[in-house]
Amino acid sequence: MATVDRMRAGWRRLVANSRLIAVVGVLILADILAFTLANVPTADRFRLWAGTGLVVLVEVALVVGWATRKLVLGVLIDNRDRYSLTHLQVVLWTTVILSSVIGVGAAKGLAGLPSELAPELLALMGIAGGSAVLTTAVKASKDTLGATARVARLGKVERRNGTTKNITRRFAQIWMEEEGDLADEVVSITKYQSLLFTALAVVLYVIAAWAERTVPELPGSVLTLLGISQGAYVGGKVPDKG
Numbered sequence: 047m048a049t050v051d052r053m054r055a056g057w058r059r060l061v062a063n064s065r066l067i068a069v070v071g072v073l074i075l076a077d078i079l080a081f082t083l084a085n086v087p088t089a090d091r092f093r094l095w096a097g098t099g100l101v102v103l104v105e106v107a108l109v110v111g112w113a114t115r116k117l118v119l120g121v122l123i124d125n126r127d128r129y130s131l132t133h134l135q136v137v138l139w140t141t142v143i144l145s146s147v148i149g150v151g152a153a154k155g156l157a158g159l160p161s162e163l164a165p166e167l168l169a170l171m172g173i174a175g176g177s178a179v180l181t182t183a184v185k186a187s188k189d190t191l192g193a194t195a196r197v198a199r200l201g202k203v204e205r206r207n208g209t210t211k212n213i214t215r216r217f218a219q220i221w222m223e224e225e226g227d228l229a230d231e232v233v234s235i236t237k238y239q240s241l242l243f244t245a246l247a248v249v250l251y252v253i254a255a256w257a258e259r260t261v262p263e264l265p266g267s268v269l270t271l272l273g274i275s276q277g278a279y280v281g282g283k284v285p286d287k288g
Contacts, residue, residue: 092259096149103141119217124185127200129219131237131279132181135244139174142248143167146255146262153259166263170247173269177276184283236275236282243275 111120121137124130202210205227213230221241223234247268254262 090259091153092149093256094149095152096145096255099145099148099152100141103145107137107141122217122220123215126185126224128215128224129217131220131241132178134220135174135240136178138244138248139170142251142255143171143261146251146260149255150260164261164263166266166269167261169269170264170272173273173276177280180280181283184280234282236279240275240279243272247272 107121108118111117111122114120115123117123119129122129122133124133200213200215202212205211216230219230221233221238223229223232247264250268251262251264254264
């Protein structure tokens with residue numbers, strides 16, 4: 047009987063996900079059709095396809111989040127079941143960089159793609175990917191059996207003074223402390239700084255891509271600031287919070 051119930055539950059999930067995928071597929075086709083039918087000059091073909099790629103990639107992220115967590119922003123949830131700044135940064139950079147590559151490829155063909163990515167773009171991808179790997183490693187070390195870190199996971203968490211508080215999932219966890227007695231009560235200054243610098247860099251990248259109609263190169267000073275903020279963000283995760 048238990049096996050039959052599991053099979054029925056699995057079938058219901060499959061049907062629900064199939065419906066969701068079908069709906070999103072229709073939305074993606076509608077997006078492409080709307081952009082295609084728009085009165086866009088040939089010179090703006092990059093913007094046409096980059097915009098289409100951006101919308102499609104955002105919808106794909108929403109589908110992945112819903113399919114895995116039954117949440118629209120589920121793609122931002124980490125293995126601690128909290129909203130993660132690292133996940134947000136990876137999703138943002140993946141979306142904007144891939145959409146600009148799609149725009150160049152669709153507007154100029156594969157031959158129009160640069161034979162080599164600019165060093166600044168490689169540095170940007172290295173900063174985003176490297177910080178994601180390091181923060182994941184730090185979290186994993188603190189989540190191992192016997193670790194002393196007091197991570198604020200969902201549910202009731204006991205403070206050092208014996209009182210308890212209830213931790214619920216919320217988007218503000220992107221910039222809040224996630225360890226110690228003050229978890230989800232105070233802002234993590236390193237996460238806050240990293241979030242602001244990431245938002246600034248993403249906006250500059252999108253503006254440059256839109257203006258230049260190609261995969262842009264961010265100034266070295268922006269990459270330096272981004273690298274420093276990401277280093278501080280990763281370093282701030284190492285000490286255990288009281």
